[in-house]
Amino acid sequence: MKFNAKESFKLSIIYTLVGAFPPILQILVQPIIEGKNKLGAVEFSKMAIAESITSFVFVLAMFAMGNTISRFYYDYSNSKEKYNRLISTVFNSILLRGILIFGLALLFGNYIGEIFHQKDLQDFSSYGYASIVIGINR
Incomplete structure (x- = not known):
């Protein structure tokens, strides 16, 4: 090549x-x-926290699987069956890690919300679970 x-x-x-x-x-x-009668500091902080959660979950769910595909691509590229198994293993592992992260968030969601001082951010269910799902699917 x-x-x-x-x-x-x-x-x-x-x-x-x-x-x-x-x-x-x-x-x-x-x-x-942004501006008067638009999003204020609290709303922007909620967006920033949600984006941070999304990015964090993405990193945890991916766990360098793109590098795994790059590393093993040439080892399995000659066999379609082995290549398909590699890809399905990678996607299944991402999905399983995502389900595990979501499950942990369901268990500890109330405690995660208590970390924040702003009243709006303390209700983790209003933004946290959606951020996690977005991070897994990103």
């Missing part, structure tokens, strides 16, 4: 743009939703 610098550069640009899209969108939307 020959390295194609032009194709690699093109893919790098595409992945960079796709990865940069959410922060750019947030910068563009923030002036529209």
Whole structure:
């Protein structure tokens, strides 16, 4: 397999743009939703906490599975059956970790909410479970 610098550069640009899209969108939307009679500091803190939970759950659920696929791809690429087993194992492990994280959140949701001082953030069920599901599916 020959390295194609032009194709690699093109893919790098595409992945960079796709990865940069959410922060750019947030910068563009923030002036529209911020201000008098719009979202205030409490709402933004709720959004930041929810996004932090989502990112944390994503990292835990993924547990470097993208690297696992990259590492073992060439070992199993010759056999479709072994490759499919690798991919299904990775996806099943992500799903199982996600279910475990969600189950722990159901058990300890009240305690998680008590960490925060703001009254709105203390009700973990109003934002936490949705953040966890988003993190698992991200």
